Amino acid sequence: MSRSLVIGPFNRIEGDLEVRLELSDGQVAAARVTAPLYRGFERILTGRPALDALVIAPRICGICSVAQSSAAARALGEAMDLVPPANGRAAADIILACENAADHLTHFYLFFMADFARQDYCGRPWHEEAARRYKAMAGEAAKAASAARVRFLHIMGILAGKWPHSLALQPGGITKSVDMGERMRLLAILAEFRRFLEERTFGDSLERIAALDGPKALEAWAAEKPPTAGDLRLFLDIAADLGLGRWGRGPARFLSFGGFGPADRPLFAGGLWQDGRPDVLDLGALREDLGHTWMDGDPLHPADGRTEPKTDKAEAYSWCKAPRIAGRTVEVGALARQMVAGHPLARGLVAASDGRGNIRDRVVARLLELAILVPAMERWVGLLGVDGAFCDTADMPRQAKGVGLVEAARGSLGHWLSVDGGRIGGYQIIAPTTWNFSPRDSAGNPGPLEEALVGAPVAPGQDQPLIVQHIVRSFDPCMSCTVH
Numbered sequence: 269m270s271r272s273l274v275i276g277p278f279n280r281i282e283g284d285l286e287v288r289l290e291l292s293d294g295q296v297a298a299a300r301v302t303a304p305l306y307r308g309f310e311r312i313l314t315g316r317p318a319l320d321a322l323v324i325a326p327r328i329c330g331i332c333s334v335a336q337s338s339a340a341a342r343a344l345g346e347a348m349d350l351v352p353p354a355n356g357r358a359a360a361d362i363i364l365a366c367e368n369a370a371d372h373l374t375h376f377y378l379f380f381m382a383d384f385a386r387q388d389y390c391g392r393p394w395h396e397e398a399a400r401r402y403k404a405m406a407g408e409a410a411k412a413a414s415a416a417r418v419r420f421l422h423i424m425g426i427l428a429g430k431w432p433h434s435l436a437l438q439p440g441g442i443t444k445s446v447d448m449g450e451r452m453r454l455l456a457i458l459a460e461f462r463r464f465l466e467e468r469t470f471g472d473s474l475e476r477i478a479a480l481d482g483p484k485a486l487e488a489w490a491a492e493k494p495p496t497a498g499d500l501r502l503f504l505d506i507a508a509d510l511g512l513g514r515w516g517r518g519p520a521r522f523l524s525f526g527g528f529g530p531a532d533r534p535l536f537a538g539g540l541w542q543d544g545r546p547d548v549l550d551l552g553a554l555r556e557d558l559g560h561t562w563m564d565g566d567p568l569h570p571a572d573g574r575t576e577p578k579t580d581k582a583e584a585y586s587w588c589k590a591p592r593i594a595g596r597t598v599e600v601g602a603l604a605r606q607m608v609a610g611h612p613l614a615r616g617l618v619a620a621s622d623g624r625g626n627i628r629d630r631v632v633a634r635l636l637e638l639a640i641l642v643p644a645m646e647r648w649v650g651l652l653g654v655d656g657a658f659c660d661t662a663d664m665p666r667q668a669k670g671v672g673l674v675e676a677a678r679g680s681l682g683h684w685l686s687v688d689g690g691r692i693g694g695y696q697i698i699a700p701t702t703w704n705f706s707p708r709d710s711a712g713n714p715g716p717l718e719e720a721l722v723g724a725p726v727a728p729g730q731d732q733p734l735i736v737q738h739i740v741r742s743f744d745p746c747m748s749c750t751v752h
Contacts, residue, residue, distance in 0.1 A: 270290070270291060270292045270297070271291050272288065272289065272290055272291070273288075273289040273291055273726070273731060273733075274286065274287070274288050274289075275287045275288075275289065275731075275732060275733075275736060275737075276302075278737070278740060278741075278745075280378070280379045280382065280404075280741070281379065281740075281741065281744075281745050281746075281747065282329065282331050282745065282746040282747060282748050282749075283303075283305065283745070283746065283747025283748035283749075283750070284303070284304050284305040284747055285301070285302070285303065285304075285705070285740070285745060285747050286301075286302040286304055287299060287300070287301055287302070287721070287736070287740065288300040288301075288302065288585075289721065289726070289736070291726050294725060294726060294727065294728070295723055295724060295725050295726060296721050296722050296723060296724045296726060296736070297722065298714075298718075298722065299714070299717070299718045299721035299722065300585055300586075300707065300708070300718065301586065301588075301705050301706075301707060301715060301717050301718050301721075302585050302586045302707075303586045303587045303588040303705060303747055303750050304586075304587065305587065305747065306562070306577060306587045307328075307748070308575070308577075309324065309325070309327075309328050309695075309697065310575040310695050310696055310697060311575055312324060313325070313692050313695040314692050314693070314694060314695055315691055315692060316691060316692050317690065317691055317692075318344060318347070318664050318685070318687045318690060318691060318692055319344065319664065320692070321340040321343070321344060321683075321685065321692065321695065322337065322340055322341065322344070322435060322437075322438070323435065325337065325339070325340035325683065325697075326340070326432065326433045326434070327433055328697070328699075328748065328749055329432075329746060329748045329749045330432045330433075330748075331371065331374075331432075331746060331748075332367060332371060332676050332677060332678070332681075332746060332749060333367070333431065333432030333433050333434070334363055334364050334366075334367040334424075334428070334431065334432070334434065334437070335364060335367060335368075335674055335675075335676035335677070335681050336681070336683075336749070337433075337434065337437045338360065338363075338364050338437055338672070338674045339672035339673070339674045339681050339682065339683040339697075340672060340683055340685075341360075341437045341438055341439050341672065342439075342670075342671075342672030342673065342674065342683070343670040343671055343672030343683040343684065343685040344439040344664075344670055344672075344685065345439035345440060345670065345672075346669075346670035346671055346672070347439075347664070347665065347668035347669060347670030347685060347687050348439050348440075348662045348663070348664060348665065348668070348670075349662065350439045350440040350660055350661075350662050351440075351660075352440055352441035352442075352659070352660065353440075353441055353656060353657045353658065353659070353660060354530075354651070354653070354656065355441070355445075355446075355652055355653050355656050355657060355658045356440065356441020356442050356657070356658045356659050356660070357441070357530070358648045358651045358652055359427055359441070359442045359444070359446060359648075359652060359658060360437055360441065360442055361528050361529065361645075361648055362423065362427060362454070362645050362648050362649065363423070363424065363427050363428050363434075363436070363437065363442070364527075364528075364674065365528060365641050365644065365645050365648075366420065366421065366423045366424060366427075366645070367424075367431070367676075367677070368637075368641065368675075368676065368677040369420070369461075369637075369638055369641045369642065369645075370417050370420060370421055371676075371677030371678070371744075372602070372634045372635070372637060372638050372641075372677055373413055373416070373417055373420075373638065374413075374417060375634060375677075375741075375744045376413075376469075376499070376503075376631065376634065376635060377402065377407075377409060377410050377413035377414070377499075378404075378410055378413065378414070379741060379744065380631060380738075380741050380742070380744075381398070381401070381402040381407075381409075381410075381499070381503065382402050382403065382404045382407070382410070383734060383737060383738060383741070384398040384402060384506055385398050385399040385401075385402045385403040385404070385407065386734070388734055389734075392506075392509060393509070394495065394502065394505055394506050394509065397495075397496060397502065398502065398506065401499065401502070409468065409499055412464070412468060413464075413468075416460075416461060416464040419457065419460060419461070420457060420460075420461045422457050423454060423457055423458075426444075426446075426450050426453060426454060427442065427444055427446070427454075428442075428444070429443075429444065438659055439662075440659045440660035440661050440662065441657070441658050441659035441660060442658055442659055443658075443659060444658065445658045446652045446654075446658070447654060448654055451649055451650075451652055451654075454649045455646065455649055458642060458645055458646050458649065461642060462474060462642050462643075462646075465638060465639070465642065468498065468499060469498060469499050469500060469635065469638070470498050470499075470500050470635075470639065471493060471497045471498030471500075471501065472489070472498070474638075474639040474640075474642055474643055475639075475643065476489075477489075477500075477635075477636065477639035478636065478639040478640045478643070480613045480636075481612040481613060481616070482612050482613060482616035483613075483616045483617055483620050484616075485613070486504070486613060486617075486632070490504045490505075500632075500635055503631060503632075503635075504628075504632075507627070507628040507631075510735075512626065512627040512628040512738065513620075513621060513626050513627070513628040513629070514626065515626060515627055515723070515724055515725075515735055515738070515739060516625070516626045516627040516630070516720045516721075516724070516738070516739035516742050517621060517622065517624035517625065517626050517719075517720055517723075518599045518624055518625050518704075518716040518717070518719055518720040519596070519597045519598065519599055519624065519716055519719055520542070520543075520544070520622070520623040520624045521540065521541065521542040521593075521596060521597065521598045521599065522540070522541040522542075522598060522599050522600070522603070522604035522607040522608055522625075523539075523540055523541075523549065523593065523598040523599070523600050523604055523608070523679075523680055523703070524536060524537075524538050524539065524600065524604050524605040524607075524608035524609065524675060524679075524680060525538045525549075525673040525674065525675055525680045525681075525682070526538025526539070526605075526608070526609070526675065527673075527674055527675045528644065528675075529644075535609075535640070535644055536605050536606075536608070536609040536675060537608060537609050537610065538608060538673075539608045540593070540598070540608065541604070541607045541608050542596070542598075544623055546608065546610070549593075550593070550594070552569070553593050553594040554569055554570065554591060554592070554593055555567040555568060555569060555591070555592055555595075556568060556569075556570060556573055556589040556590065556591050556592075556696075556698070557589065557590040557591075557592055557709035557710055558589060558590070558710075559583065559590065559708065559709050559710030559711075560583055560584050560585055560586065560590065560707040560708045560709070560710075561581075561584055561586055561587065561588060561589050561590065561707060562577060562578055562579055562581055562584045562586070562587050563575065563576055563577060563578055563581075563584075563587075563589065564576040564577070564578040564581075567592075567709075567710070570682065570684040570696035570697075570698060571669065571671070571684045571686070571696070572694075573684070573694070573696040574694075575696070584707075585707060586706075586707040587750075588701075588702055588705055588706055588707060588750050589698075589702060589706065590706040590707055590708070590709045590715060591698050591702055591703055591706060592709055592713075595709075595711070595713075596713075597703075597706070597713060597714075597715060597716050597719070598703060598716070599625055599679075599703070599704060599716045600678070600679025600680040600700050600703045600704060601630060601633070601634075601678055601679040601700060601704065601743065601744070602630070602633040602634040602636070602637045602677070602679075603618070603625045603629055603630045603633035603634075604625075604679060604680075605633075605637070605675055605679070606633050606636060606637065611636065613632070613636060614629070614633055614636070617629045617632065617633075625720075626742075627738050627739055627742040630742040630743065631742060634677075634744075664687065664690055665687060665690075666687070666688075666689055666690050667687060667688060667689075668686070668687040669684075669685065669686050669687070670684075670685045670687075671683070671684055671685070672685070676699075676700055677744070678699075678700035678701060678704075678743070678744050678745075678746055679700030679701075679703060679704065680698075680700060680703065681697075681698070681699055681700055681749075682697070682698045683695070683696070683697055684696040684697075697749075699746065699749035699750055700746065700749070701743070701745045701746050701747060701749055701750040702749075702750050703716065704716045704717055704743045704745070705717050705743070705745055705747070705750060716743075717739070717740065717743055717745075720739055720743075721736060721739055721740075724736050724739060
């Protein structure tokens with residue numbers, strides 16, 4: 269028996285999303301993912317003074333504002349031939365890592381785990397504990413995480429002045445120098461956040477979590493204590509009971525621009541993972557396909573891209589473009605980042621899942637990244653010099669091009685900029701959710717989420733299947749960033 273099902277709007281995500289499912293024999297046979305809201309920042313930016321990008325681009329989103337600011341600053345910095353001094357780079361890394369870590373925390377405690385507190389799961393052995401911890405607006409762990417997040421984001425106040433939409437990040441570094449007293453305050457904030465993660469999220473040291481070297485090590489670690497000993501253990505218990513490792517398998521290809529730290533020694537290496545092995549990322553092979561997008565034009569590299577809406581395009585069903593590398597889809601996000609960087613836990617989990625990501629693996633990767641980022645931030649604070657520049661300056665050329673590539677919490681973010689007569693001649697943005705939630709391309713190849721939804725079970729009469737919602741939320745969409 270076949271039927272169609274439309275799910276949307278989704279709660280607890282950033283922006284508007286609609287998912288159309290074709291069901292057959294109790295499972296998803298095909299999916300079409302629609303970004304229904306056109307925002308047009310690429311057109312808003314065009315024609316303005318080049319440095320206006322520092323003010324406008326961060327307002328693409330209020331939840332990953334720093335990532336957009338970082339990408340804009342880097343694109344402008346390349347156009348101006350500016351390289352931030354060591355202090356400026358370290359401070360900018362701390363600011364971006366703070367936002368990414370806060371996003372990981374928010375996703376886990378407020379966006380994702382709340383689903384397991386639903387009455388649909390009443391009767392499961394873990395449900396009562398999950399409801400006590402994660403129920404929306406009332407769960408004990410959700411409240412504690414919200415309070416920890418507020419205190420952690422004080423880092424933004426010290427280094428960026430405010431969050432979101434700070435102007436501290438500049439093409440040549442950051443506008444704020446850091447004195448010895450502020451370094452001590454930063455370390456105190458990080459120590460408090462570390463304590464929250466070690467006592468509540470993991471029930472163990474961050475270093476031990478970061479050192480887990482494969483699925484067996486993760487299983488052995490989880491078995492050391494009962495499932496109630498930390499939120500990661502409880503999630504793993506829920507995931508095993510519901511089989512979350514079986515569902516949401518995307519393309520067996522992962523992309524990361526890499527980042528954090530000096531270019532020759534990044535915390536996370538960039539590149540591709542495809543055909544079961546690491547590969548060099550050739551951005552020259554990147555094209556934004558428009559076959560099923562309400563846009564006019566040919567598939568182009570974003571450096572040459574255009575944003576020309578075409579609302580009467582019969583075959584289109586989304587405002588989201590379809591970025592492809594050599595015609596192939598890629599998944600981005602924390603799991604992709606750790607796959608490309610070579611973390612053995614991420615690679616082991618994916619290898620055990622036929623080389624493809626799934627619901628469980630994406631969530632584990634985000635928590636793993638929390639355990640990596642916080643100690644790294646502690647090291648970077650230690651590198652901040654009381655003496656030495658935090659920002660260099662230069663004049664904006666009349667003609668120039670620049671690219672800003674960063675890793676936001678949800679994955680790879682790129683800004684492509686051209687300057688003509690000191691003004692923005694062209695601006696193109698590919699956000700993480702543009703990669704993951706893209707529609708079909710001209711050849712009919714589904715986007716990563718569309719592929720991941722195929723095979724998901726849907727019981728007769730279900731109109732809001734939870735497993736579909738778990739798959740969608742495992743990618744943590746930010747639809748506000750997706751369409752410009």
